[in-house]
Amino acid sequence: MNSLSPTVSVEELTVSYRGGNIGLSDVSFEIRKPTICGLIGMNGAGKSTLFKAIMGFVTPTRGKVNICHQPVKWAQKQNVIAYVPQTEEVDWTFPVSVRDVVMMGRQGRMGFLRIPSKKDAEIVAESLDRVGMGAFADRQIGELSGGQRKRVFLARALAQQSLIMLLDEPFTGVDVKTEHAIIDILRELREEGRIIIVSTHNLAGVPGFCDEIMMINVTLIASGSVSEAYTPDNLGKTFGGAINQLPVGVSAAASQDGGRASGGEGASG
Numbered sequence: 299m300n301s302l303s304p305t306v307s308v309e310e311l312t313v314s315y316r317g318g319n320i321g322l323s324d325v326s327f328e329i330r331k332p333t334i335c336g337l338i339g340m341n342g343a344g345k346s347t348l349f350k351a352i353m354g355f356v357t358p359t360r361g362k363v364n365i366c367h368q369p370v371k372w373a374q375k376q377n378v379i380a381y382v383p384q385t386e387e388v389d390w391t392f393p394v395s396v397r398d399v400v401m402m403g404r405q406g407r408m409g410f411l412r413i414p415s416k417k418d419a420e421i422v423a424e425s426l427d428r429v430g431m432g433a434f435a436d437r438q439i440g441e442l443s444g445g446q447r448k449r450v451f452l453a454r455a456l457a458q459q460s461l462i463m464l465l466d467e468p469f470t471g472v473d474v475k476t477e478h479a480i481i482d483i484l485r486e487l488r489e490e491g492r493i494i495i496v497s498t499h500n501l502a503g504v505p506g507f508c509d510e511i512m513m514i515n516v517t518l519i520a521s522g523s524v525s526e527a528y529t530p531d532n533l534g535k536t537f538g539g540a541i542n543q544l545p546v547g548v549s550a551a552a553s554q555d556g557g558r559a560s561g562g563e564g565a566s567g
């Protein structure tokens with residue numbers, strides 16, 4: 299599996315939820331090399347829906363997703379994608395330790411009997427250390443702070459050692475030191491040859507750690523390298539004029555037709 303090079307391809311993807319809500323409309327993009335790609339957009343713009351569609355948790359109404367040129371089902375079976383959801387639907391009173399939670403990330407790689415090997419235990423310990431939670435391995439998951447819980451779920455995704463990582467708002471609710479630590483981890487993952495897609499509301503942080511950007515407002519507003527696509531013009535379209543101050547690092551001079559702008563109109567919050 300390690301010889302595989304990661305790609306994510308989304309073609310004309312539309313997701314409508316039962317009851318008629320449009321989660322995403324006609325989104326197309328392709329990522330063909332290891333990179334950190336930011337995903338930004340307003341509340342309800344479709345960021346989490348895009349992650350769920352890439353994971354195969356929601357079924358497209360139209361269009362398709364391919365991972366490494368294969369269907370999503372293949373990617374699920376091969377453990378190619380790790381996903382950290384925005385919120386965990388977990389019974390926090392369930393007696394499970396931090397170590398057990400992170401070990402769940404290894405399950406897809408275990409044999410039929412699901413007995414953890416010494417190597418699995420080592421990878422779990424390493425993953426916990428990487429997010430600074432090594433000292434909490436024996437703690438019950440319900441006995442952690444919100445930010446500590448987020449770090450544990452990131453460790454679970456790290457333990458999967460997948461080629462592609464989807465992180466839905468990993469910085470929300472974590473302290474500044476942890477945010478920097480997570481960004482360092484993302485850089486390491488990219489150097490190891492992975493694709494990382496990370497949604498964030500920290501617009502000012504984007505130029506500092508993302509190589510590429512996807513800007514969505516139900517449909518794709520723009521995508522491309524941060525230097526080309528992360529422009530005031532595209533930010534304005536993405537946030538429907540709700541931005542009256544540019545994030546640090548975005549120069550007004552870059553506003554002219556940068557990036558691959560893709561049909562700004564038609565999107566509604």
Ligand SMILES: Nc1ncnc2c1ncn2[C@@H]1O[C@H](COP(=O)(O)OP(=O)(O)OP(=O)(O)O)[C@@H](O)[C@H]1O
Binds near residue numbers: 316321342
């Ligand atoms: N399970 C669901 N059933 C019905 N509609 C949904 C469901 N989940 C999301 N939606 C709707 O789909 C649209 C996209 O939601 P999504 O959660 O993808 O937004 P988001 O960009 O992740 O927002 P946020 O920044 O608040 O996390 C919204 O209009 C939302 O109301």
Ligand SMILES: [Mg+2]
Binds near residue numbers: 345346384466
């Ligand atoms: Mg979301």
